[in-house]
Amino acid sequence: MRAVIQRVKEAAVTVNGEVVGQIGRGLLVLAGVAKDDGPADVAYIANKIINLRIFPEEDRLLHRTTAEVGGGVLLVSQFTILGDCRKGRRPSFDQAAPPELAEELYEALVAALAQAGLPVATGRFRAMMEVSLINDGPVTLLLDSKKLF
Numbered sequence: 001m002r003a004v005i006q007r008v009k010e011a012a013v014t015v016n017g018e019v020v021g022q023i024g025r026g027l028l029v030l031a032g033v034a035k036d037d038g039p040a041d042v043a044y045i046a047n048k049i050i051n052l053r054i055f056p057e058e059d060r061l062l063h064r065t066t067a068e069v070g071g072g073v074l075l076v077s078q079f080t081i082l083g084d085c086r087k088g089r090r091p092s093f094d095q096a097a098p099p100e101l102a103e104e105l106y107e108a109l110v111a112a113l114a115q116a117g118l119p120v121a122t123g124r125f126r127a128m129m130e131v132s133l134i135n136d137g138p139v140t141l142l143l144d145s146k147k148l149f
Contacts, residue, residue, distance in 0.1 A: 001031065001033055001041040001045045001105065002081050002142070002143065002145070003029050003048075003049070003143040004029070004078075004141075004143075005029050005052070005054075006029075006030075006139065006140045006141075007026075007027060008027065008133045008134055008135055009025055009135075010022070010023065010134050011023055011131065011134070012074070012131070012132050013074065013122075014130040015124045020123060020124050021076075021121035021122045022121055023071070023073065023074045023119070024072065025072075026119075027054075027072075028074045028076070029075045030076050030131075031076070031078065031106060032077075032078055032079050033097040033101065033102040033105045033106060034082055035095060035098065037105055037145065040145070044145040045143055045145055048143050049073065049113060049118075050067070050116045051065060052065065055068070066118060072118065073113055073118050075109065075113065075121070075123070076123035076129065077106045079102060083096075102125075103126075
């Protein structure tokens with residue numbers, strides 16, 4: 001499982017002109033599920049999101065967690081972050097999970113974050129979405145449950 005995490009002042013997801021998820025201060029998380037992912041990958045990504053110290057406190061730029069600042073998480077499924085662009089000009093998505101597995105593990109990630117007490121908003125799985133955000137910092141981090149980076 002991969003995640004692109006952006007610290008935001010606010011973020012929203014719109015589908016067909018309707019806002020389906022939004023947060024104020026917190027994290028916008030774009031999550032992609034690989035075909036060989038399972039519960040351990042969900043647990044790894046959830047634990048990282050919950051415990052990342054990426055909010056400022058006084059003179060420390062990266063010191064507080066999302067929960068400590070009263071922030072939320074906007075979690076958006078995005079299989080394209082599994083795209084492999086190393087060959088040719090068109091990305092390969094061979095490593096992306098089939099939709100059924102991806103949705104199951106995406107929902108497990110939503111549940112894990114909510115169970116930890118974080119307010120979680122979501123996009124709509126398999127929908128064409130418009131994501132808007134005000135990046136704070138900007139702070140953008142990459143996570144991979146296989147620890148490839």
